[in-house]
Amino acid sequence: MKYVDEYRDAELARTLGSEITALAEPGRHYKVMEVCGGHTHTIYKHGIEDHLPESVELVHGPGCPVCVIPMGRVDDGISIARQPNVIFTCFGDMMRVPGGNGSLLDVKAEGADVRFVYSPLDALKIARNNPDKEVVFFAIGFETTAPSTALTLMRAKAEKLRNFSVMCNHVTIVPPLMALLESPDLRLDAFIGPGHVSTVIGCRPYEFIPADYGQPVVVAGFEPLDLLQSIYMIMRQLAEGRNEVENQYGRVVPWEGNLRALDILQRVFELRPYFEWRGLGFISQSALKLSQEYADFDAELRWEIPGVRVADPKACQCGEVLKGVIKPWECKVFGTACTPETPIGTCMVSSEGACAAYYNFGRFARSKERAGA
Amino acid sequence: MTFDGRDGAISLPQVEADSYSAVCSLIDGCLVCGDVAVPVTVVWPGEPDAVCEDAQGQRGPVGVELVAPVESGDRLLVHGGIAISRLEEEL
Numbered sequence: 144m145k146y147v148d149e150y151r152d153a154e155l156a157r158t159l160g161s162e163i164t165a166l167a168e169p170g171r172h173y174k175v176m177e178v179c180g181g182h183t184h185t186i187y188k189h190g191i192e193d194h195l196p197e198s199v200e201l202v203h204g205p206g207c208p209v210c211v212i213p214m215g216r217v218d219d220g221i222s223i224a225r226q227p228n229v230i231f232t233c234f235g236d237m238m239r240v241p242g243g244n245g246s247l248l249d250v251k252a253e254g255a256d257v258r259f260v261y262s263p264l265d266a267l268k269i270a271r272n273n274p275d276k277e278v279v280f281f282a283i284g285f286e287t288t289a290p291s292t293a294l295t296l297m298r299a300k301a302e303k304l305r306n307f308s309v310m311c312n313h314v315t316i317v318p319p320l321m322a323l324l325e326s327p328d329l330r331l332d333a334f335i336g337p338g339h340v341s342t343v344i345g346c347r348p349y350e351f352i353p354a355d356y357g358q359p360v361v362v363a364g365f366e367p368l369d370l371l372q373s374i375y376m377i378m379r380q381l382a383e384g385r386n387e388v389e390n391q392y393g394r395v396v397p398w399e400g401n402l403r404a405l406d407i408l409q410r411v412f413e414l415r416p417y418f419e420w421r422g423l424g425f426i427s428q429s430a431l432k433l434s435q436e437y438a439d440f441d442a443e444l445r446w447e448i449p450g451v452r453v454a455d456p457k458a459c460q461c462g463e464v465l466k467g468v469i470k471p472w473e474c475k476v477f478g479t480a481c482t483p484e485t486p487i488g489t490c491m492v493s494s495e496g497a498c499a500a501y502y503n504f505g506r507f508a509r510s511k512e513r514a515g516a
Numbered sequence: 517m518t519f520d521g522r523d524g525a526i527s528l529p530q531v532e533a534d535s536y537s538a539v540c541s542l543i544d545g546c547l548v549c550g551d552v553a554v555p556v557t558v559v560w561p562g563e564p565d566a567v568c569e570d571a572q573g574q575r576g577p578v579g580v581e582l583v584a585p586v587e588s589g590d591r592l593l594v595h596g597g598i599a600i601s602r603l604e605e606e607l
Contacts, residue, residue, distance in 0.1 A: 261596070261597065262596045262597025262598070263596060263597070264579060264596075264597045264598070265597065284596070287553065287595050287596075287600065288595060288596050290582060290598060290600060291579070291595065291596035291597055291598040291600075292596075294579055294581055294582070294598055298564070339553045339593070339595060339600070342553070342593060342600050342601040343600055393604070394603060394604045395593055395601050395603055395604070396601070397601070401582055401583075401600060401601060403581070403582045403583075404582045404600060407582075
C-alpha cells in the first residue's frame with residue numbers, strides 16, 4: 144500500500160537494528176522514553192524491541208490522554224451525563240474509563256444518553272440536530288486534539304449554538320516532561336518526541352531538554368521504520384556526545400508547528416493554574432480551560448460538578464507505569480484482575496495505553512523478559 | 517448525499533458517509549483520542565470542510581481551516597475530524 148509499505152520494509156528495519164547495535168557502547172545501558180502512547184502501540188504491534196540490542200531499553204511515557212485522566216474528572220463528567228435532557232458525548236475509549244463509581248458506559252446502561260463520537264464536530268452536529276437538548280462534549284487530548292475542540296467551539300460560536308458546551312480536559316505535553324525530568328525515580332538518556340503533538344506545537348518547545356537536562360530529543364513518526372530511525376538518530380547523538388532536538392518526522396512536522404492552530408488555541412483556551420494527572424499528581428499550568436471569550440460554552444460553568452479528588456484503586460499501579468518506573472506486566476493485577484475487557488486502571492483501557500499494548504501485542508516480549516530474568 | 521456545513525447544505529454527491537468519523541478509522545484501529553492521526557487525500561476541495569479519502573477508500577468531510585486552501589490530490593493529516601498538517605511525502 145502506497146505511503147505505508149515503504150515505512151514497514153523488513154530489510155531496512157534489520158539494517159537499522161544493526162546500525163543501532165553498532166552504536167551502542169559496550170557495558171552502557173540506554174533508557175529511552177517514548178512519550179507518546181501511539182509510539183508504544185507501534186513498538187509492540189510491530190515488535191520494534193526485537194530489532195534492538197538488549198542494552199537499549201524503551202520506557203513508556205505519559206502520552207496517552209485517556210490514561211492520564213484522573214478518576215475524579217470521570218466522576219465529574221458522569222455527574223453531567225446524569226442530568227436530565229443532556230446528551231453527553233466523548234471519544235470511544237473514554238467511555239470505559241472507570242471513575243470512582245463506574246464508567247460512562249455504566250451510566251449509559253442505566254439510561255443516560257451517552258454517545259461516542261470520533262470528532263467534536265460530530266458532537267456539534269448532534270447539537271444542531273437536537274435543539275431541545277443540551278449537548279456536552281468531554282474533551283480530552285494533548286495539543287494534537289485541542290485544535291479540533293477549538294475549531295468546533297469557534298463554529299459553535301459563529302452559529303450561535305446555545306445548547307452546546309465542552310467539559311475541557313485538554314492537557315499540554317511540556318509540563319509533564321518537566322515533571323518526569325525532575326522525578327528522582329527515573330533516569331533517562333533520551334526522548335522519542337511525540338510526532339503529531341509536534342505537528343501543532345513544532346519542535347522548539349523541547350529545546351529545554353537538551354539545554355537544561357543534556358538529553359537528546361528526536362521527534363518521530365508512527366511507522367516501524369520511523370521509530371527505528373529515530374532510535375538510530377538518538378544513539379548517534381549519544382555516541383557523538385551531542386544533545387539536540389532533531390526532527391525525524393519532517394514529512395509531517397514543520398519545525399515551527401502549525402501557526403494557525405497555535406493561534407486558535409490561544410484564542411479559545413487559557414492555561415489552568417494546575418491540573419491533576421493520573422500517576423503524576425498535580426502539575427502546574429499543564430492543562431487548558433476555555434478562555435473568557437468562550438466561557439458561555441464551558442460545561443463546568445453551566446453545571447455544578449462535584450470536583451472531588453478520587454484516589455486510584457490500591458491494586459492499580461498505573462502511576463508507576465505512566466512514569467516508566469515499572470513495566471506493565473510488573474503490576475500486580477496486570478492480565479488477571481485488570482484486562483482490556485475489565486480494566487481497573489486507565490492504561491488498560493485505551494488501545495494506546497502501555498498495559499493494553501503489552502496485553503495485546505507484547506506477550507512474546509514479556510515471556511522473553513521473564514526468560515531473561 | 518448532502519451534509520450540513522457551516523454555511524448550510526452543501527451538495528457532495530461523491531460522499532459515501534456524512535460523519536467526520538469516516539476518515540478516522542486507521543488501518544491499525546482507530547486511535548482518535550491519542551496522538552495518532554490519519555493521512556488522507558483531498559478528493560473534493562471546499563471550506564470549511566473538504567471531502568477526503570483515507571487509505572481504505574473511505575470518504576468523509578474534514579475540517580480544513582488550519583491548512584486551507586486545499587486542492588484535489590493534496591495530502592493531509594487528519595486528527596479528530598480536522599486536518600492539522602499537510603503531508604510532504606516524497607517516495
